[in-house]
Amino acid sequence: MMRYDMKTFRELYIHLGGNSPDTFFKVIEENLSENWRREKMDVDEAFLDETPSASCYQHSQHGNLPGAYLYIAEKKTSMLHVSNIIPLETGQLTYDAYNAILTDFFENVLKPTEERLNVSIKITEPEIRLDDILSSECSKLFKAFSRCANKSAGSSYLPDQEKWFSFIRCVNKNSEKIDPDIVEKLLIDDGWPEDRAIDLSSEFEFGVSLLNFHHKAEECHA
Incomplete structure (x- = not known):
């Protein structure tokens, strides 16, 4: 059975406890x-507009870990965070590579x-669960659609469409915050073809926006 776990970039926060940065x-x-060194380039200047x-x-x-720059910046007073990890060469780090480098820094340096x-x-x-980002009600509706719908047809069949619309309505009704990109990734991880997942995430974004507009219009005319 699908667990609805999704890989994500780990976050790291440092509470200074009275120490200065x-x-x-x-x-x-x-x-x-031995695998880490302070980078002496003028990287700090890139942060001056946002953090001191x-x-x-x-x-x-x-080993299997690529070379990379790891940035630590001030999040707020008395708190720092790892703001980004960027590969030395062009391209983008995978979730696994990013998290492995961050974990190495955490274990061996921090x-x-x-x-x-x-x-x-x-x-x-390194993973987030669907139930961590959605209410139980909306999570059940998402699973009911994703497990039962025809994955080659998206939401075009009426019974599947009703399940999909019920999920969208639930997210709007409960004012839940979930990015369309996350919806897309959850669908792909659950076996949906990428093109169908993209279409459904676009439908999700449009549906939530339309319902928000409808509710605001009703409030204006109340």
């Missing part, structure tokens, strides 16, 4: 493992820093 970055540099504190670390290629400075570091899971 500069102190934290200094201790990180002292704890860098930032640092960059280069991960050298080893954990010793955490112990020395008594900071708190949180890292999110």
Whole structure:
């Protein structure tokens, strides 16, 4: 049975606990493992418009992990986060590669820093579940459609269309936030052809927007 788990890029947050960002970055540099080094280019300047504190670390290629730049920037007062990981070469990191590099940095560099400075570091899971991003009601409606619908026809058959519209209406009624790209990926992961998943995610986006417009129009005329 489909578990409706979806890969995602892990997030990492650092609560400084009274330490300054500069102190934290200094201790990180002292704890860098053999596959990591502080990048000395003027990367901090790229963040100056958004955050006063930032640092960059280069991960050298080893094993199956590619070389990459890892950026740490200020999220808010007393909190830093890994804002991005970018490959040294052109292209984009896969979920697995991105998360493996982040995990390597967390395990081999940040954990010793955490112990020395008594900071708190949180890292999110590499997968999210449908039930984590939707209410039980909407999740059941999505599963009812995806499991039973004709995957070669999208929502063109009336019984399937009714199930799909019920899901869209539920998301709108409950004011739930789910990006159309996530809907598309969930459908693909559940065995839908990519072209059908793209069509359905577009229908989803249009349907939610149309219902939002309808409700606002009703409020204006109430």
